[in-house]
Amino acid sequence: MPNLKSKITLKDIARELEVSISTVSKALKNSEEISRDTKEKIQAFARLYNYKPNNIAISLKNKRTKNIGVVIPDIVHHFFTTVIRGIEKYANAKGYNVIVCLSEESFDKEVINMEMLANGSIDGFIMSLSSETQAKGDYNHLREVTEQGIPVVLFDRITNEVECDKVVIDDQLGGYLATKKLVGQGKKKIALITTDDYLSVSKARTEGYKKALLESNLPVDESRILKLPTMDMDENKIRKFFNSQEIDAVMCVNEIFAVFSMRVALEQGFKIPEEISFIGFTNGLLSKYANPSLTVVAQHGERMGEISAQMLIDKVESENEEETFQTKILEPTLVVRDSTIN
Amino acid sequence: MPNLKSKITLKDIARELEVSISTVSKALKNSEEISRDTKEKIQAFARLYNYKPNNIAISLKNKRTKNIGVVIPDIVHHFFTTVIRGIEKYANAKGYNVIVCLSEESFDKEVINMEMLANGSIDGFIMSLSSETQAKGDYNHLREVTEQGIPVVLFDRITNEVECDKVVIDDQLGGYLATKKLVGQGKKKIALITTDDYLSVSKARTEGYKKALLESNLPVDESRILKLPTMDMDENKIRKFFNSQEIDAVMCVNEIFAVFSMRVALEQGFKIPEEISFIGFTNGLLSKYANPSLTVVAQHGERMGEISAQMLIDKVESENEEETFQTKILEPTLVVRDSTIN
DNA sequence: GTATATTACGAAAACGGTTTCGTGTTGATA
DNA sequence: TATCAACACGAAACCGTTTTCGTAATATAC
Numbered sequence: 001m002p003n004l005k006s007k008i009t010l011k012d013i014a015r016e017l018e019v020s021i022s023t024v025s026k027a028l029k030n031s032e033e034i035s036r037d038t039k040e041k042i043q044a045f046a047r048l049y050n051y052k053p054n055n056i057a058i059s060l061k062n063k064r065t066k067n068i069g070v071v072i073p074d075i076v077h078h079f080f081t082t083v084i085r086g087i088e089k090y091a092n093a094k095g096y097n098v099i100v101c102l103s104e105e106s107f108d109k110e111v112i113n114m115e116m117l118a119n120g121s122i123d124g125f126i127m128s129l130s131s132e133t134q135a136k137g138d139y140n141h142l143r144e145v146t147e148q149g150i151p152v153v154l155f156d157r158i159t160n161e162v163e164c165d166k167v168v169i170d171d172q173l174g175g176y177l178a179t180k181k182l183v184g185q186g187k188k189k190i191a192l193i194t195t196d197d198y199l200s201v202s203k204a205r206t207e208g209y210k211k212a213l214l215e216s217n218l219p220v221d222e223s224r225i226l227k228l229p230t231m232d233m234d235e236n237k238i239r240k241f242f243n244s245q246e247i248d249a250v251m252c253v254n255e256i257f258a259v260f261s262m263r264v265a266l267e268q269g270f271k272i273p274e275e276i277s278f279i280g281f282t283n284g285l286l287s288k289y290a291n292p293s294l295t296v297v298a299q300h301g302e303r304m305g306e307i308s309a310q311m312l313i314d315k316v317e318s319e320n321e322e323e324t325f326q327t328k329i330l331e332p333t334l335v336v337r338d339s340t341i342n
Numbered sequence: 343m344p345n346l347k348s349k350i351t352l353k354d355i356a357r358e359l360e361v362s363i364s365t366v367s368k369a370l371k372n373s374e375e376i377s378r379d380t381k382e383k384i385q386a387f388a389r390l391y392n393y394k395p396n397n398i399a400i401s402l403k404n405k406r407t408k409n410i411g412v413v414i415p416d417i418v419h420h421f422f423t424t425v426i427r428g429i430e431k432y433a434n435a436k437g438y439n440v441i442v443c444l445s446e447e448s449f450d451k452e453v454i455n456m457e458m459l460a461n462g463s464i465d466g467f468i469m470s471l472s473s474e475t476q477a478k479g480d481y482n483h484l485r486e487v488t489e490q491g492i493p494v495v496l497f498d499r500i501t502n503e504v505e506c507d508k509v510v511i512d513d514q515l516g517g518y519l520a521t522k523k524l525v526g527q528g529k530k531k532i533a534l535i536t537t538d539d540y541l542s543v544s545k546a547r548t549e550g551y552k553k554a555l556l557e558s559n560l561p562v563d564e565s566r567i568l569k570l571p572t573m574d575m576d577e578n579k580i581r582k583f584f585n586s587q588e589i590d591a592v593m594c595v596n597e598i599f600a601v602f603s604m605r606v607a608l609e610q611g612f613k614i615p616e617e618i619s620f621i622g623f624t625n626g627l628l629s630k631y632a633n634p635s636l637t638v639v640a641q642h643g644e645r646m647g648e649i650s651a652q653m654l655i656d657k658v659e660s661e662n663e664e665e666t667f668q669t670k671i672l673e674p675t676l677v678v679r680d681s682t683i684n
Numbered sequence: 685g686t687a688t689a690t691t692a693c694g695a696a697a698a699c700g701g702t703t704t705c706g707t708g709t710t711g712a713t714a
Numbered sequence: 715t716a717t718c719a720a721c722a723c724g725a726a727a728c729c730g731t732t733t734t735c736g737t738a739a740t741a742t743a744c
Contacts, residue, residue: 006490006491007461007462007490009729009730009731010730010731011730011731019693019694020693020694020695021694021695021730021731022693022694022695022696022732022733023692023693023694025731025732025733026693026732026733029732033691033692033693034692034693035691035692035693038692038693052457052460052461053461053730053731054402054461054462054729054730054731055461055462055463056398056401056402056407056462056463056729056730056731057402057462057699057729057730057731057732058730058731058732059398059699059731060396060398060399060402060698060699060700060701060729060730060731061698061699061730061731061732061733062699062731062732063699065398067441067463075417075423075426075427075430076420076423076424076427076627078418078627081417081418081423082418084417084442085417085418085444088417088442088443088444092443092455095458097441097443097458097459097463098441098442098443099409099439099440099441099442100426100430100440100441100442101430101434101439101440102427102430113434115394116437116439117439118394119349119394119395119396119397120349120396120397120398120399120700121397121398121409121439148348148349149348256627256631259631260631262633263631263633266633285418285420285598285627285628286627286628286631289598289601289602289605289628289632290631290632290633291604291605291608291632291633351699351700351701352700352701353700353701361723361724362723362724362725363700363701363724363725364702364703364723364724364725364726365722365723365724367701367702367703368702368703368723371702374721375721375722375723376722376723377721377722377723380722380723395700395701396699396700396701398699398700398701399699399700399701399702399729400700400701400702401701401729402699402700402701402728402729402730402731403700403701403702403703403728403729404701404702404729405729462730685744686743686744687742687743687744688741688742688743688744689740689741689742689743690739690740690741690742691738691739691740691741692737692738692739692740693736693737693738693739694735694736694737694738695734695735695736695737696733696734696735696736697732697733697734697735698731698732698733698734699730699731699732700729701728701729702727702728702729703726703727703728704725704726704727704728705724705725705726705727706723706724706725706726707722707723707724707725708721708722708723708724709720709721709722709723710719710720710721710722711718711719711720711721712717712718712719712720713716713717713718713719714715714716714717714718
């Protein structure tokens with residue numbers, strides 16, 4: 001550790017000015033208890049030596065850290081970064097810092113991260129479940145935390161098995177809107193590219209997709225549903241999927257699937273959007289700069305982050321004991337670009 | 343605040359087991375001073391009631407928070423997210439948490455964030471300067487922090503005016519390599535799309551570009567250099583730029599410029615890469631999924647993050663007083679894709 | 685002149701740990 | 715049996731604040 005011309009403390013000021021620590025503390029808070037003269041002297045001295053109270057000591061005393069723990073599966077996905085930005089924005093305005101932990105889609109990491117933070121480092125959690133956690137269905141780490149009285153806000157990838165505040169977009173509606181949009185353009189053979197079912201969001205989007213088809217009197221054909229792993233998508237699988245089916249539109253549960261499969265379609269000679277249309281989820285850079293640009297269901301990540309932070313901080317700062325939890329559902333919106341007609 | 347079945351403390355254990363706090367503390371650390379019997383009793387009790395030491399108290403005592411402050415201009419850019427991931431990975435393995443603050447390219451926010459964290463919340467900073475800070479050239483907030491003995495590691499967007507550890511890629515070499523690659527493909531009229539000069543990285547990349555041209559006996563034509571604002575790129579400007587010049591290759595200082603201008607070129611009927619080649623910086627999702635996929639200079643963000651974290655933690659945990667700073671320069675590498683010939 | 689209020693400050697506990705040092709008890713040694 | 719080391723534990727200081735409560739000194743009231 002380098003040479004610390006370390007920070008000045010209350011004690012230092014007290015010693016230097018020959019008053020007590022309590023007097024210094026009160027003077028710096030402009031307490032009525034202290035005389036004008038003394039206050040001015042102390043404040044001037046503090047300013048001169050650039051006194052700043054030690055956050056850790058204050059945290060210990062108040063049992064409030066003014067830190068928020070954010071645990072998310074991945075940070076490289078555009079959606080999550082926008083959520084973080086939203087959280088940061090609101091939290092910062094309220095004087096809170098954001099501690100970011102990545103579960104990397106691993107259950108164990110999620111647990112470890114939470115334990116690490118739950119021992120006094122943070123006032124509350126904002127989190128989105130890892131896929132492994134959702135697959136496993138084990139939420140004891142969340143319950144332990146909430147039972148300790150640490151507020152938790154779950155966003156996007158949530159579970160009903162934990163009682164806490166939640167923020168989601170209506171993913172089913174998102175899937176529904178997207179599919180309806182395709183139907184409205186005269187598409188009849190609408191495929192779905194999704195992940196495994198255990199991801200709550202994919203499941204809901206799939207439901208919306210099916211609902212829209214049924215409502216439009218179109219058959220739900222399971223062979224038109226392709227499940228892909230999140231990492232390392234297999235180009236051939238998609239190629240075969242496109243070949244074996246007569247497909248005139250595809251809804252994908254994320255940006256990457258959409259952009260990736262669009263390229264495969266282009267390579268196979270399909271015209272987008274005339275012969276085959278595409279809609280994805282997440283209004284990120286990829287969609288915007290893809291070629292053709294991608295029509296998507298926007299998830300409003302930043303708004304989601306702000307709301308999550310607001311719900312959490314409200315709870316953290318609220319006095320009342322009664323536990324009432326709410327689930328906020330945001331409406332997804334369609335951002336129409338060139339991968340769909342007009 | 344919800345009902346806290348709040349955490350058990352040393353004091354609680356001591357009271358319950360009728361021993362002193364010191365004994366409990368030592369027993370839980372498996373100290374030789376305490377008898378087997380007592381240790382077992384205490385440890386069993388602690389396990390039963392799931393005792394976890396309070397991080398804040400430990401921080402106050404040790405004057406070590408095990409938190410790292412990361413201040414970056416933006417989190418939605420792929421490069422920065424990969425750096426964060428690298429930092430997180432290394433820091434977590436070492437038992438550190440990562441507090442992320444966004445300056446949003448604003449000098450003031452950068453200063454506020456640093457002040458907020460510098461009062462005991464963190465053991466050190468890892469940061470990349472906001473564009474406003476670089477434009478302004480005011481680094482007093484950094485100096486104040488280092489003078490307090492708080493270690494700082496600057497990465498990517500750095501300055502020579504502050505003495506601290508630094509991690510960068512050789513941006514000049516990156517620009518050089520990219521340009522040479524284009525030259526090697528027989529391109530003679532190589533354009534550059536960049537930002538304003540105050541961004542240290544853009545400047546260096548431009549230098550590399552010029553160096554490569556000169557070395558190849560190609561003229562450096564300033565009219566072939568287009569400066570674009572980071573946000574809201576103007577399509578028409580690019581179109582005019584392409585029209586007014588006879589350009590057979592473009593190097594862009596980031597992914598977005600590259601992908602965006604590629605689309606403009608395609609719309610104008612250019613064939614990529616035969617008639618006009620493109621190279622960008624940052625090996626992100628955009629480059630990978632662009633159409634055509636984009637050849638880029640990879641910045642190895644994750645590695646950069648790991649190294650930054652390592653340098654910082656080394657300094658934080660080092661005992662010796664002598665201040666020696668190093669600058670680590672990573673080599674950029676070319677990732678060749680379809681926007682350049684073969 | 686005495687009783688009471690007010691002013692201005694300090695002592696000390698508290699937050700939850702760690703760590704140094706002191707000490708009563710035991711057992712071994714001479 | 716006196717001496718001493720080893721053992722096992724507790725008291726207390728400390729980290730840097732906040733806050734309650736007590737109290738001397740002064741001012742006010744009667």
